[in-house]
Amino acid sequence: MYWDKAKECMSREDLEQLQLERLQSTLYRVATHVPFYRKKFKESGINPDGFSALDEMRSLPFTTKDDLRDNYPYGLFAVPLRDVVRVHASSGTTGMATVVGYTKNDIKNWADMVARILTATGVGADDVVQIAFGYGLFTGGFGLHYGAERIGASVIPISSGNTKRQIQILQDFKTTTLVCTPSYALLLADTMMEMDININALSLKYGLFGGEPWSEEMRTEIKNKLGIIATDNYGLSEVMGPGVAGECRECNGLHINEDHFIVEVIDPQSLEPVAPGELGELVFTTITKEAFPVIRYRTRDLARLLAEPCSCGRTLRRMSRVIGRTDDMLIIKGVNVYPMQIESILFDIEGTEPHYQIIVEREGRMDKVTVLVEVVESIFFDQMKKQRQLMEHIKKRLATELGIGVDVKLVEEKTLERFEGKAVRVVDRRRL
Ligand code: DLL
Numbered sequence: 250m251y252w253d254k255a256k257e258c259m260s261r262e263d264l265e266q267l268q269l270e271r272l273q274s275t276l277y278r279v280a281t282h283v284p285f286y287r288k289k290f291k292e293s294g295i296n297p298d299g300f301s302a303l304d305e306m307r308s309l310p311f312t313t314k315d316d317l318r319d320n321y322p323y324g325l326f327a328v329p330l331r332d333v334v335r336v337h338a339s340s341g342t343t344g345m346a347t348v349v350g351y352t353k354n355d356i357k358n359w360a361d362m363v364a365r366i367l368t369a370t371g372v373g374a375d376d377v378v379q380i381a382f383g384y385g386l387f388t389g390g391f392g393l394h395y396g397a398e399r400i401g402a403s404v405i406p407i408s409s410g411n412t413k414r415q416i417q418i419l420q421d422f423k424t425t426t427l428v429c430t431p432s433y434a435l436l437l438a439d440t441m442m443e444m445d446i447n448i449n450a451l452s453l454k455y456g457l458f459g460g461e462p463w464s465e466e467m468r469t470e471i472k473n474k475l476g477i478i479a480t481d482n483y484g485l486s487e488v489m490g491p492g493v494a495g496e497c498r499e500c501n502g503l504h505i506n507e508d509h510f511i512v513e514v515i516d517p518q519s520l521e522p523v524a525p526g527e528l529g530e531l532v533f534t535t536i537t538k539e540a541f542p543v544i545r546y547r548t549r550d551l552a553r554l555l556a557e558p559c560s561c562g563r564t565l566r567r568m569s570r571v572i573g574r575t576d577d578m579l580i581i582k583g584v585n586v587y588p589m590q591i592e593s594i595l596f597d598i599e600g601t602e603p604h605y606q607i608i609v610e611r612e613g614r615m616d617k618v619t620v621l622v623e624v625v626e627s628i629f630f631d632q633m634k635k636q637r638q639l640m641e642h643i644k645k646r647l648a649t650e651l652g653i654g655v656d657v658k659l660v661e662e663k664t665l666e667r668f669e670g671k672a673v674r675v676v677d678r679r680r681l
Pocket residue numbers: 339382387388389458459460461462463481482483484485486487490491492548550570571572574
């Protein structure tokens with residue numbers, strides 16, 4: 250099932266031609282209307298009218314989150330405010346918010362892109378879509394909302410939080426599609442199990458999860474607990490919001506909406522493109538956005554591009570799941586470690602619960618990492634011997650697969666904090 254087959258299944262040649270034309274008009278637009286880009290192009294000796302091939306893009310300067318902050322709030326808008334019909338902002342965990350805007354046309358395109366992703370999961374006009382992302386400055390709620398309305402689904406704009414009410418609505422309103430972060434999906438599933446709710450009696454068929462990194466093991470856990478098809482969708486407010494990329498039913502990588510964005514993958518140190526299929530930082534250039542175009546925006550998100558065609562028939566290139574952010578990366582004794590690697594290992598070990606927290610502290614000059622893992626009740630209250638065995642087993646797996654030693658502490662079920670939005674997995678006390 251496609252939402253826009255002509256675009257989603259375009260030949261590479263046609264797509265690249267379209268991308269080039271759209272890139273040319275975007276460069277013209279930003280050079281004309283955004284002093285920041287005009288200045289940057291001038292400094293780098295770039296003639297925005299002189300682009301005749303896509304790979305010439307590499308001469309363009311990157312844009313970073315700091316550039317967005319420096320131009321707070323509206324400095325990078327390419328249209329007057331009277332043409333802006335919506336403003337969102339992303340707070341992030343550090344510093345000043347970044348503000349993004351949309352014209353009427355941007356909102357239409359955005360809804361279409363989200364419609365593609367919902368359709369690719371199997372969601373259609375007969376579905377009842379419960380959107381448990383926050384509505385507000387965060388792009389999650391409204392972004393998914395407009396896409397779901399576009400396909401004609403019945404949308405329940407419940408927003409985030411209030412788990413008991415979410416569950417009641419899930420039952421009473423016969424929700425078929427749940428949209429939220431993967432960690433919240435798990436919290437809903439666990440709460441329903443505690444409440445002795447028969448999951449099989451629900452109407453739930455699909456779940457579209459995103460907004461934060463999650464592992465394949467977590468997908469399996471969600472699928473098993475909720476009995477649904479669970480797809481990953483990715484996006485970021487600076488580029489648009491949800492709908493930048495999303496999985497089809499193959500559940501094997503996220504199709505990027507390449508007719509709206511040009512993607513590159515770079516080495517975050519050298520800033521050069523990585524070899525095809527290698528892991529690197531995603532960089533996006535928007536090529537249809539009117540209010541807030543971005544040129545070579547460094548996302549800090551790490552993923553790889555998948556070269557093989559997808560059996561769903563879509564030709565839009567796929568990216569792997571995002572394994573983490575360059576700024577989430579922990580450097581422990583010189584080794585780069587991502588929380589997602591730890592998650593994958595923990596989920597694979599029997600006796601642990603899918604809830605964990607990574608504490609980073611500094612002892613003298615050395616970083617010390619402690620992984621807190623919830624364990625099933627039977628083990629927690631079991632003899633010390635069993636607990637110790639499990640702890641040693643986890644330590645060993647982490648040491649072999651990460652290449653570093655970390656401390657492991659087993660904690661009782663439900664002791665770690667639960668999140669209604671994006672989960673916070675790392676507590677870095679070095680910065681406090
Ligand atoms: O999180 C947009 C979104 C909302 C996407 C709902 C999907 C669903 P921001 O708040 O600006 O926007 O945060 C963007 O979240 O750079 C990634 O680090 C992370 N992220 C988003 N989706 C995924 C995902 C929204 N599927 C930041 N997998 C991005 C991993 C994700 N990380």
